[in-house]
């Protein structure tokens with residue numbers, strides 16, 4: 001077997017960095033960029049194109065590119081997968097398809113630029129990881145499908161496996177969007193001035209206190225009096241107490257790590 005798939009390098013193969021709307025302009029160097037390798041590029045930007053992350057994408061506070069794994073498929077049918085060595089159910093994404101796609105997606109990627117494989121076997125994603133990724137120059141994410149990808153490609157590119165949680169999805173795309181959302185909102189300017197990422201859940205090892213807004217009374221339930229008192233010191237103290245109480249009750253594991 002050669003390292004280069006027969007079809008690779010043919011003129012007819014186009015690598016899709018094909019964005020829809022928000023993703024369509026030429027991407028610039030020096031802006032935090034997520035590059036997604038996927039069989040379903042049309043799934044992007046998906047929900048990331050909405051609300052604050054969508055606005056920030058439009059304003060070029062971050063960029064999103066997709067690499068269509070199908071374009072690296074082998075033969076007339078652009079096959080990307082094959083049966084598992086050793087037998088068993090399902091299909092595995094081929095190393096000689098995923099490898100060239102990673103090479104393409106890493107072109108021009110400089111500085112701090114991790115390669116992530118979304119995987120239920122991975123290290124569980126958390127706020128600290130989001131913070132660290134937001135401080136990188138960009139990130140490349142490989143979305144698996146079927147039974148996953150050939151192990152050799154993960155070894156060769158020193159890919160980090162990261163999990164969205166202890167459950168199994170049919171593909172990595174939803175996990176990628178969730179992780180990008182959590183990361184991008186930490187990039188300065190994305191949330192605007194009004195929001196703070198320092199006081200919310202997980203920022204300081206605590207879960208957030210309850211939130212209320214108008215009306216002052218709803219179905220016989222008033223807003224806690226202290227929040228209506230205008231006394232900032234007391235409000236802060238109450239929020240801190242609630243935050244600790246909720247963390248203790250709901251997440252003894254988090255509380256224990258404090």
Ligand code: SAH
Pocket residue numbers: 117118119120121142143144145146147148149162163164165166167168169170171172173175
């Ligand atoms: N056979 C694999 C599961 C494959 S699920 C196993 O048992 O570990 C198909 C694809 O969905 C995976 O390749 C991965 O990219 C994605 N995926 C599934 N669950 C995920 C999770 N919890 N976090 C991140 N990605 C996940």
